Structure formats: structure tokens, C-alpha cells
Amino acid sequence: QKEVEQNSGxxxxxxxxxxxxxxxxxxxxxxxxFWYRQYSGKSPELIMFIYSNGxxxxxxxxxxxxxxxxxxxxxxxxSQPSDSATYLCAVRSGGYQKVTFGTGTKxxxxx
Amino acid sequence: xxxxxxxxxxxxxxxxxxxxxxxxxxxxxxxxxxWYRQFPKQSLMLMATSNEGSKATYEQGVEKxxxxxxxxxxxxxxxxxxSAHPEDSSFYICSARExxxxxxxxxxxxxxxxxxxxx
Numbered sequence: 167q168k169e170v171e172q173n174s175g176x177x178x179x180x181x182x183x184x185x186x187x188x189x190x191x192x193x194x195x196x197x198x199x200f201w202y203r204q205y206s207g208k209s210p211e212l213i214m215f216i217y218s219n220g221x222x223x224x225x226x227x228x229x230x231x232x233x234x235x236x237x238x239x240x241x242x243x244x245s246q247p248s249d250s251a252t253y254l255c256a257v258r259s260g261g262y263q264k265v266t267f268g269t270g271t272k273x274x275x276x277x
Numbered sequence: 278x279x280x281x282x283x284x285x286x287x288x289x290x291x292x293x294x295x296x297x298x299x300x301x302x303x304x305x306x307x308x309x310x311x312w313y314r315q316f317p318k319q320s321l322m323l324m325a326t327s328n329e330g331s332k333a334t335y336e337q338g339v340e341k342x343x344x345x346x347x348x349x350x351x352x353x354x355x356x357x358x359x360s361a362h363p364e365d366s367s368f369y370i371c372s373a374r375e376x377x378x379x380x381x382x383x384x385x386x387x388x389x390x391x392x393x394x395x396x
Contacts, residue, residue, distance in 0.1 A: 200384070209370045209390040210321070254321070256385075264311070265385055269320040 169193060170257050172268035180276050185242040187271050189255030192236070199231055199238045200256040203249075204270065210254055214240070245275045279305045281373045283388035290361055291396055297357045298391045300371030306351040307373035311385065312344070315368045327354045361395045368392050 171190045179185045187201075198217045202210035216222045216229040216238065228241040238257075242249055252270040280303040290296050300310055310327045325346050327333045333346035345357040354373075358365055370390040 202387075207368075209368075209387040212384065212386060215384060264323065264326060267321050267323075 169266045170255055170268040172253075172255050172271045174269060175272040176274045177271055178274045178276055179245050181245060181247060183245050185245045185249065185273055185275070187240040187242070187253050187255075187273065189238045189240075189257075189268055190236055191238070191255075191257045191266075193257070193259050194233075194236065195259045196233075196236075196257045198258040198265075199229070200258075200265065201227075201229060201238075201240045202254040202256060202267075204252045204254060206251075213253075242273075245273075247275045247277050249273060250275045279303075279373070279375050279384075279386045281307075281371065281386050281388040283371055283391050285391060286389060287392040287394075289394045289396065292362050293360055295357055295359045296361055296393060297355055298369055298371070298393075300354045300356070300373065300388050302352045302373040302375075302386075305373075305375045307354075307375065308351060309374040310348055310354040311372040311374070312346060312354075312356050313370045313372065315370060315390075317368075321370070324356075358393065361393070363395045366393055366395045 169192050200215045201213045204210045214229045216231045222229045226243045230239045252272045254270045255268040256265045258265045282301045284299045308329050312324045313321045324339045325333045325335045327346050327348040329348045335341045348354040368390050371388045372385045374385050
């Protein structure tokens with residue numbers, strides 16, 4: 167079983183819709199969760215981090231964490247074509263453990 | 278967010294030569310830096326974790342004698358690909374961990390990456 171799992175996609179949504187990206191993780195001791203966006207040919211860019219159960223909102227982005235279900239998601243409201251990219255979920259266990267990345271979900275926002 | 282730079286952004290070299298890539302944290306001190314490699318349409322692969330003042334920790338399958346990592350200061354880590362071959366052609370990305378985060382968390386920030394092509 168992979169430590170961090172994401173559906174590779176592509177996930178296609180129409181412009182203006184809500185895109186929902188999901189991620190599950192296997193280590194119950196994980197404490198910090200990150201979402202990165204990676205455009206083709208570019209390096210990952212941090213979008214959000216979350217470490218408490220519940221929702222965290224930042225502009226059009228909302229991260230949701232459910233530690234009991236070992237599930238973290240990213241919602242993108244009012245999706246724009248410029249949101250088309252690969253979204254990487256990253257998870258870190260306690261202390262200064264290395265971050266484990268998922269393989270990413272490719273999002274396509276259709277104009 | 279914090280800024281991480283990499284140099285060069287791209288490099289083309291002949292087979293058998295060595296290439297050095299620099300990674301700098303510009304506005305924060307990074308006691309830990311990470312080196313990743315990414316092949317086209319594949320996910321990030323962690324190569325090694327670099328701690329300032331100590332030897333790097335390499336992931337399984339990564340040759341430490343081929344990929345030399347030096348982390349001599351809190352703001353600079355270097356990756357040297359020795360005796361490069363065409364199969365080493367890839368996108369190399371560094372990441373720096375901001376330990377006392379401005380966002381009150383321990384966060385990794387990525388450099389822009391270095392595209393290496395070995396002829």
C-alpha cells in the first residue's frame with residue numbers, strides 16, 4: 167500500500183465549477199498535510215497546509231482534513247483554466263520526518 | 278512564502294562530465310534541504326536529505342558517490358552529478374525546510390528546478 171494515495175486523473179471540470187481533489191494516507195501518526203500545485207515543466211508551489219481536523223479556507227481554496235478517516239482533500243471553487251495543473255498531496259509524520267508526496271492528480275479546467 | 282532559488286535553471290553537458298547545481302534559501306535559514314528528481318510525466322522522487330554540517334542521507338537506490346551533496350551553510354546546498362550519463366537527464370528540484378515557519382508550521386518550499394540534459 168502506498169503511503170500517500172491520489173487518483174492520477176485527469177479530473178476534468180468546467181470553468182466556474184468546484185474541483186474536488188482527494189488524498190488518503192496510511193500513517194495514522196501523520197500530523198501535517200500540504201497541497202502543492204505543479205504546472206507542467208515547473209517545480210511544485212505550495213498552496214496550503216493544514217494540521218487540524220476540519221476545514222481551512224484561503225481564497226478559492228479549501229483544505230479539508232479528517233484524521234479519523236485518514237483523508238485530506240482540496241476544494242477549488244470557481245475553477246479557472248489557469249488552475250489546470252497537477253496537484254500534489256504531501257504528508258508528514260510527527261517531528262522532523264521527511265514529507266511523503268503522492269503521485270499527484272492532474273486537473274483540467276475546461277473553458 | 279519563503280523563496281528558494283536554484284542555479285542553473287538548465288544545463289546541457291557531455292557524457293562523462295560533472296555538473297553542479299546550487300540551491301539557496303534566500304530569506305530564511307534552512308537546516309534541512311531535500312533533493313528530488315522528476316522524469317517526464319512521473320512523480321517527484323526524493324533522492325536525498327541534506328542537513329547543514331552533516332552528511333546527506335540518501336534514499337535507497339540513489340548512488341551517493343554519483344550524486345554528491347554538500348550543505349555547508351544554512352542557506353546553501355549543492356548537488357553534483359558526477360560522470361553524468363544520458364540516463365541522468367532529468368528535472369532536479371531542491372526543497373528547503375523553514376524550521377521556524379512564518380506560517381507557524383514546518384513547511385517545505387521548492388526551488389524552480391534545474392533541467393539537466395546529458396548528451
